[in-house]
Amino acid sequence: MKQERLWTKNFIMISSVNFLLTLVFFLLVVIIGLYAVDEFKATTSQAGLVTGIFIVGTLIGRLFIGARIERIGRKKTLIIGFILFNTVTLLYFFSSSITVLLITRLLHGISLGIASTAAATIVAFIIPMARRGEGIGYFSMSSTLATAIGPFVGLLLTQVTTFQTIFAICLGVGIVGLLAGLVVQVPTLKLDVANEPGVKQKFSIRRYLEPSAIPIAFVTLAVAFCFSSVLSFMNFYAIEQDLIKAASVFFLVYAISVLVSRPFTGRLMDMKGANYVMYPAFVLLAAGLVVLGSATSSLSFLIAASLIGFGFGNIQSCTQAIAVKITPRERMGMATSTFFIFLDAGLGFGPYILGFVLDIVSFSQMYLSLGFLAFVTIGLYYAVYGRSEKDRLSI
Structure with a gap:
């Protein structure tokens, strides 16, 4: 029996999207505390909060979009998430205080939570059922690569250029990710409206x-x-x-x-x-x-x-x-x-x-x-x- 293809154009593109999203996250996570201290004379605890509040944002984003992703549409959710992600990246250029930076980090986390949840959902539909373990393993490797490359590049850039240039690079990476997301073809799934996630109903987990x-x-x-x-x-x-x-x-x-x-x-x-x-x-x-x-x-x-x-x-x-x-x-x-x-x-x-x-x-x-x-x-x-x-x- 012929094995279903895993390495399709869609799989490669959505894995690339995930890599670029995660790359920006890990690139910023190692430099944003330094930026807070250098630019706003933040304390150690404030620098830690600037770093960690991003994760709080991702949790909010995932909780919000998890119940709505099928109703909105998986690809539309991905594109909306990426547009928000890139828009918020622009806010780093205009951060005038530690408070504004904290708000920017929270919003950036929310947008990442939306976009990355959409990407991971899309790949689950793209991967052949019989190769799901293998496929998700390969897809997750895109995050692993970003885990290694992001911190390395981030720390290297702090030694050779300005924080403003680093933010510009992150924006460029995000735009490339958005373009990659636009070419992904996502399978459609007809839902039972009565049981569709996100439809108004009594509170339920x-x-x-x-x-x-x-x-x-x-x-x-x-x-x-x-x-x-x-x-x-x-x-x-x-x-x-x-x-x-x-x-x-x-x-x-x-x-x-x-x-x-x-x-x-x-x-x-x-x-x-x-x-x-x-x-x-x-x-x-x-x-x-x-x-x-x-x-x-x-x-x-x-x-x-x-x-x-x-x-x-x-x-x-x-x-x-x-x-x-x-x-x-x-x-x-x-x-x-x-x-x-x-x-x-x-x-x-x-x-x-x-x-x-x-x-x-x-x-x-x-x-x-x-x-x-x-x-x-x-x-x-x-x-x-x-x-x-x-x-x-x-x-």
Whole structure:
């Protein structure tokens, strides 16, 4: 039997759209705090708020659009999101105070939440059903590339040009993304109007979240909470351990590990099931956090980066694939929104909570404890999906 094509023009273009969106996010996330301090003499806490309020915006955007994406239309939502994204990027040029910058960051996050949710929903319809795990794995690699390239380019640009030029580059990237989005052809889906997301009805959680995706989304929340410690505190830990050179290539090693493994793990999930990917990935993530917490050399630091890449990188794409797999086609937009809401919540609120934890424990102790948390999350995954996967494979 001939295998359905995955690498179509639509798949390549929507993956490019996702890459460009995520690239702007990660490029700005590493420089916006520096900009706040340099331009507005912001305090450390204010700089942190300028960075973190973006995630709050993405949560608002996802909650808002998840219930409306099918009614508005997936492609129309993507284009509207991109237009808003680029319009708000212009506001960086006119930020006259820390308050205006905070509002700009919040609005930018909302627009990213709308556009990225639309992109992830579109790709779920473009990918052939039999290759969903593999396809979402490849699609997620576009975010992984941006995770590695964005911070590197952002920090490099701060050394050679002005913040205004960086904002102009981000606007240019956003315009290219909008043009790419315009050529994507999106399959249409006739909905049952009575059950259509977003239609006025009594309050129900189904208007904002997809109930069937919530259990696996809690797994995503737990591992994202663990990974947020790496995103937010790894550089501080590296300085403490005198491993700053290793830290400069940490995310490059992380990204390479994800890129190398995802094509294989995506196909493995489609052929054998999610359990064959998820259980080893939990162990690798836990091991990576333990190695990071015990790191005393550049080699051990980078081994941790690789293990975390193999672990978290594959858990993220696999749980996303599960969320859309177990959801009716007409609710895929809501399922995608639900997945990313929980992912963003873990990444966004994790650093805030762990900041209090670090008042009483060291960086090393925090990473060791999170390694244990990642390992016991296996039990949560088993309870909400793993034990019944065989019964779900026909869904």
